[in-house]
Amino acid sequence: MPEKPEVVTVCNTLKKQVLGKKITDCLVYWDNIIAYPDVSQFKKNIIGEEILDITTRGKFLVFELNHYLLLIHLRMEGKFFFRKVDDEKNKHEHVFFTLDNNISFRFHDVRKFGKMYLLDKEDAYSKKPLCDLGLEYNDSTLTSDYLYQKIHHKNLPIKTILLDQSIITGIGNIYDDEILFLSHISPLRKGSMVSKGECESIILNTRNVLDRAIEMGGTTIKSFTSSEGVHGLFQNELSIHGKKGNCPSCGRSIIRTTVGGRGTYYCKYCQK
DNA sequence: AGTGCGACCCGAACGC
DNA sequence: TGCGTTCGGGTCGCAC
Numbered sequence: 001m002p003e004k005p006e007v008v009t010v011c012n013t014l015k016k017q018v019l020g021k022k023i024t025d026c027l028v029y030w031d032n033i034i035a036y037p038d039v040s041q042f043k044k045n046i047i048g049e050e051i052l053d054i055t056t057r058g059k060f061l062v063f064e065l066n067h068y069l070l071l072i073h074l075r076m077e078g079k080f081f082f083r084k085v086d087d088e089k090n091k092h093e094h095v096f097f098t099l100d101n102n103i104s105f106r107f108h109d110v111r112k113f114g115k116m117y118l119l120d121k122e123d124a125y126s127k128k129p130l131c132d133l134g135l136e137y138n139d140s141t142l143t144s145d146y147l148y149q150k151i152h153h154k155n156l157p158i159k160t161i162l163l164d165q166s167i168i169t170g171i172g173n174i175y176d177d178e179i180l181f182l183s184h185i186s187p188l189r190k191g192s193m194v195s196k197g198e199c200e201s202i203i204l205n206t207r208n209v210l211d212r213a214i215e216m217g218g219t220t221i222k223s224f225t226s227s228e229g230v231h232g233l234f235q236n237e238l239s240i241h242g243k244k245g246n247c248p249s250c251g252r253s254i255i256r257t258t259v260g261g262r263g264t265y266y267c268k269y270c271q272k
Numbered sequence: 273a274g275t276g277c278g279a280c281c282c283g284a285a286c287g288c
Numbered sequence: 289t290g291c292g293t294t295c296g297g298g299t300c301g302c303a304c
Contacts, residue, residue: 076297
């Protein structure tokens with residue numbers, strides 16, 4: 001379940017292998033992965049483009065091409081593999097980009113939840129999905145004033161609010177639990193009951209957790225790998241998410257519940 | 273406008 | 289053992 005740190009890790013890994021390569025062919029075996037434009041237009045437009053740079057925006061990988069931005073969202077389990085052009089198609093490989101070094105760069109996604117968009121470069125940031133994204137976790141304009149203003153009138157649990165990509169973009173279910181644990185805030189508390197000081201704490205802990213996770217190469221949960229042979233190490237550092245047993249801080253038992261339909265772990269003594 | 277929930281998917285985990 | 293059923297997870301889009 002790639003969140004920001006996993007997407008950054010994938011981005012850095014891919015850069016080493018595809019920067020400067022030209023896309024000479026594109027094969028799509030599961031149409032729903034192509035969110036925009038339609039599949040035939042997508043293929044037609046992307047063939048002949050060179051990969052000039054790769055960055056991230058929220059949980060999107062952003063491939064800068066000559067005339068377009070290719071956005072790829074990995075959703076749950078999207079990943080990439082490099083194969084020989086005539087290697088047999090794996091069951092879970094759904095989109096192939098043939099590169100001009102005769103390598104087949106393949107998008108692999110067991111759940112078929114991943115999405116790709118090919119947008120005109122000039123106005124890509126004013127179009128969906130990019131126009132809906134909020135601030136990056138390390139944006140200098142992400143302040144306690146900003147966060148407080150966005151959440152103080154909301155009746156949703158703070159856990160759910162932090163998953164809203166239009167406020168802060170890049171936080172997912174795992175780091176959300178970690179951030180709230182470190183901030184000593186219950187995931188169930190309503191946005192309207194979070195103080196400005198606690199907003200400051202959330203922002204500081206978001207930066208600490210995500211920066212540290214990026215240093216560790218992301219979290220490997222289930223089948224997440226950034227690309228062949230790359231595994232994150234951050235799962236060794238998780239304090240609360242996915243834990244059975246006792247709170248690492250007070251030793252009392254960790255609560256496992258559901259908030260807004262998401263599996264949620266917290267300590268009801270340390271998080272108020 | 274804000275909120276809630278089903279749909280999209282399929283492997284793993286679970287129940288019988 | 290083997291079958292059928294349920295669950296989870298990020299986001300969109302529809303319903304209220």
